[in-house]
Amino acid sequence: MNWRRPIANAGVYLRTMAVFIAVWWLVAIWTDNPILLPTPLIVLEAASELALDLDLFRQAGISFGRMVVSIAIASSLAIPLGLTMGLSPLFEKVVDPTIEVLRPISGIAWIPLALFIFGIGNALPVFIMTYAAFFPIVLGTVLGVRTVDRRLIDAARTMGVPQRTIVLRVVIPAALPSLLVALRVGVALSWTAVVAAELIGAPSGLGYAIQWYRELLMTPQVMSFIAMIGVIGYICDAGVRWLNRRYTPWAAAR
């Protein structure tokens, strides 16, 4: 294995980030207002304090847990629906317009109504994230089923394979790449929605923590939590991409 390239890439990455941090530092010294723009060192101190305190990880865990639950609910609703829509043209004609009517209404636009229905708590962010992840997963599943080679289904049918087995053994594996791409979009969208939902209507989580520290004007803490949102967002995306490569190596983009 050739290590030269990754090391050179890491070098370029570090160089760029060093320039960024240097500029940040200079601007911070120039503005000389730790509430408006703290220096990188102060942010690092605040972040390590929050990390040692475990608060950073606790809030991240809460938000991440909500996302996992939402994705599980969204998948368990959207994948069977998408499979049925893909396999039955009549069912698709009946259901598709309703989905197309609801889809442009972003999950975030549901927040006020959902606040009224669910109140402040776990249910609100989970509902908003489930809604946000639902549509890409349905559409991705339908697309996946449509691209299944008809001959494979016909061949299975000719050999007398029951419908259930055809779905499990032929349709789902063939639709998997498209499904996993849709899952990636769903995860990204629901992670964006979690922050908005928690910012407005949750008693815990990363979005709530950001809001809490902003009200106390503790900008270094706010920045630490924002960084955490980025880190978890990146890890989730990398996780789904890993699933892509692991389970659909023939279709993995990268």
Place this chain on the structure above:
Amino acid sequence: MTSVSATRDAAWKRWVIGLALPLLLLAVWQIVGTTLQGPRMPVPTKVVAAAGIMIASGDLPMAILQSLGRVFAGFMVAAIIAIPLGLAMGQSRAVERNVDPLVETFRPVAAIAILPLAILWLGTGTAAAVMIVAYAAFFPLIVNTVAGAKNVNPTLLHAAATMGISRLTTIRTVVVPAALPSIFVGLRIALAVGWTAIVAAELAVGAKAGGGGSGGIGQMMFIFYAYSIELNRIIVCMIAVGLIALVLDRMLRALMRASMPWEHA
């Protein structure tokens, strides 16, 4: 004639089948809503009435215009930075290697997450909302522009170089047209993301800035939730948000077809 009437018949059937479920759901909502008889229970007829009042009074169109203005401002800021930078990154390996780490580091940070910083730096007015939209729109734009600028047929670039055309002219006449389809994909995603972000930003500003809000459809929704609890009007706002998202996307698609007739397929 028979085939025409047959296709018309099929189209008619599609409409009936497609409308059946939404109409059924609306009917169930209306019946459940009226039988429950809650004072705040929203029902479709009341939603329509509320929409009429809100449009007639001019409140809803004003709020939508305000939000749209912010989206376009943020969108322009993002486009002015992201498209030239993306073209440079796509055309020069050195620029890409050095700038890409910054893009990839900040891309996973959700736009709404930087709202507290935007409020801190720019206040609770239009400027903060524009910043959120610009941040949200920046990443899909730059990623797609880079992809488009990289995909230029190298033969065309070599031909331009052979003819002694300057770098800038080459970018204007060869790279940009070739990258345009990809840039438009970026614009479509960016507009959708920006519209979602503005609603979120206005909602959150209305919710957390202590009343010092600044209008827009998101804030309008929050006021109906927090101060007057008018669910019918919240639903009108939600429908408006969806309709605007749809119209924006259709408009951009029409623009795409008009500006790139060669991409019709």
